Amino acid sequence: MQVRMKSKIKFIGFVAASIDGRIARGKKSGTNWTSREDWNFFQQALAKMDAVIVGRNTYEIAKTKLKRRNTIVLTSQSALKQNGSATFLNSVKHNLVKFLREKKHKKVAIVGGGKIYDYCLRHQMLDELFITIEPYVFTSGVSMFLGKEFKKYPFMLVSVKKLNKKGSLLLKY
């Protein structure tokens, strides 16, 4: 739970990371290293969401899996574009929150990558944050939040759950 004012739309971040806060090997790598238990949690959580926000790279990786979900792909291309259930939106040219309101989306999942998590955090669009810490250290790779500036965003820990025997850990903030 981030310490901030309430908005009507609820933005909920989902992150799967290593112990050292990495979410992938590279920009175009998937998250096939996460536990089955995290995957199950993630799918059950997504089923309750009205829409999903992703970045371009994450979309390219997860395209097939997102086919039946209302997906907003944040992109640098200007034109608002629709492709099946996916809307490509440039948040500088178009008002993202207004778009979500018009579509009557109340619960919106933020599912990455690192630039998207950072964008949503900076724009007060991260009311809750679920982090699964898988029991690995990667020592390199893409960081969870890719910000340009060091800032101290306070969160409140809500709950901790051990997902399996090897110690995948689900944190709710």
Add this chain to the structure above:
Amino acid sequence: MQVRMKSKIKFIGFVAASIDGRIARGKKSGTNWTSREDWNFFQQALAKMDAVIVGRNTYEIAKTKLKRRNTIVLTSQSALKQNGSATFLNSVKHNLVKFLREKKHKKVAIVGGGKIYDYCLRHQMLDELFITIEPYVFTSGVSMFLGKEFKKYPFMLVSVKKLNKKGSLLLKY
């Protein structure tokens, strides 16, 4: 607990990090953002250690506090140098484990920064790992492990402890 063979010397890593796996703003920044509860845990844990391994930058920051501890500062300078309780050692020129054995150090704390954690992990010198996750997101700064290559080092979660009300979390691997 890292999944590996036992060594006679026990190496125990101590890390304080943000939710997104950052340990400091920059290379020369301190960790004054950590909770009192983590500080107390860390001091009590250090009291049971025979020696402490740090990198050059961490040493410069924590010098005064390390004055009474057997400290090994990993450095790129060739000559083995002693300064009070601190030994400056180049691990390419000198055998670190042999040095620790000669000094009869059985319990050795690894306290950072990111390059040192990575060095110890790569050299099977991280038998246990204590990570305190403070409830902040930094979006930028120094990562916990500063490796050059993406690798999947497996760990086993041993325990989880909530240190305070706001949710500083102590993980033991």
